[in-house]
Amino acid sequence: MSNFLTASIGRKFIMSITGLFLMMFICVHLGVNLLLIVDDSGALFNQGAHFMATNPFIKIMEPVLGLGFAVHIIWSFLISFQNYKARPVSYDKSNASYSSAWASRNMLVLGGLVLVFLVIHIMNFYYVIKFDPHSMSTAVVDGTEMHDTYALVAGLFKSSVVYGILYIIGGILLGFHLGHGFWSSFQTLGLNNKNWLCRLQIVGKVYAILVAVGFSIIPLYFLIKF
Structure with a gap:
C-alpha cells in the first residue's frame, strides 16, 4: 500500500479522488451561495448557512473536507516536483501548445492562485x-x-469593489482549474476510452463554466444592484 501511494500512479489516484470529492463540495457551496441573490432579505441564505453550521453530518464532514483540501494541495506539489525531477531539460515552449492545453500545463499555477483566493x-x-x-x-x-x-457576506460585497473583483477572478481561475481537473480525474481512474474521454471533456467544460459563472455572478449582482 505504501509503495502504491509513493508511486506516480498512486499519487495521481489520490489527486483524482480528493479532486472529485472537492468538486462535489464546490457544487454544494455554490448552491448555498446563490441564495444570496435569490432573496435580498437574507432569510434564505441565513437558513442555508444555519443548516450548514448546525447539521451533525456537516460538522462531521468539515474535518474530512479540510483533510481533502490538505491532501490535494500537498499531493499536487509532490507530483509537480516528481515531474520536474523526471524532466531535467525544459520542454520546447514553442511547441508546448500543440501537445496540451494551457490549463493542463499550468495546473499548479492555477491551483496556487486558487489557494491564495481560498485563504482570503x-x-x-x-x-x-x-x-x-x-x-x-x-x-x-x-x-x-x-x-x-x-x-x-453581502456587506463585504456591497462595501468592497476590490473584494468583489477578486472574487470574480477567483471564480474564473477555479473554472480553468476544474475544466482540466474534472475529466483528467476520471481518466486517472480508468475511464480513458476515447468516446468516454471526449464526453467527459465536454461535461468538464460545462461544469467549469457553470462554476465560474455561478461564483462570478454573486459579486456582480451586488456591485451592480447596490
Missing part, C-alpha cells in the same frame, strides 16, 4: 463564522434566532 475567502468569512461569531449580528428567521451570515 477563509479569513473574511469562514474564520469569522467559526471562531469569532460574537462579532456577528443575529437575525430571526421563522422564529429561530441565528447568526446573520447574510449581513457578513
Whole structure:
C-alpha cells in the first residue's frame, strides 16, 4: 500500500479522488451561495448557512473536507516536483501548445492562485463564522434566532469593489482549474476510452463554466444592484 501511494500512479489516484470529492463540495457551496441573490432579505441564505453550521453530518464532514483540501494541495506539489525531477531539460515552449492545453500545463499555477483566493475567502468569512461569531449580528428567521451570515457576506460585497473583483477572478481561475481537473480525474481512474474521454471533456467544460459563472455572478449582482 505504501509503495502504491509513493508511486506516480498512486499519487495521481489520490489527486483524482480528493479532486472529485472537492468538486462535489464546490457544487454544494455554490448552491448555498446563490441564495444570496435569490432573496435580498437574507432569510434564505441565513437558513442555508444555519443548516450548514448546525447539521451533525456537516460538522462531521468539515474535518474530512479540510483533510481533502490538505491532501490535494500537498499531493499536487509532490507530483509537480516528481515531474520536474523526471524532466531535467525544459520542454520546447514553442511547441508546448500543440501537445496540451494551457490549463493542463499550468495546473499548479492555477491551483496556487486558487489557494491564495481560498485563504482570503477563509479569513473574511469562514474564520469569522467559526471562531469569532460574537462579532456577528443575529437575525430571526421563522422564529429561530441565528447568526446573520447574510449581513457578513453581502456587506463585504456591497462595501468592497476590490473584494468583489477578486472574487470574480477567483471564480474564473477555479473554472480553468476544474475544466482540466474534472475529466483528467476520471481518466486517472480508468475511464480513458476515447468516446468516454471526449464526453467527459465536454461535461468538464460545462461544469467549469457553470462554476465560474455561478461564483462570478454573486459579486456582480451586488456591485451592480447596490
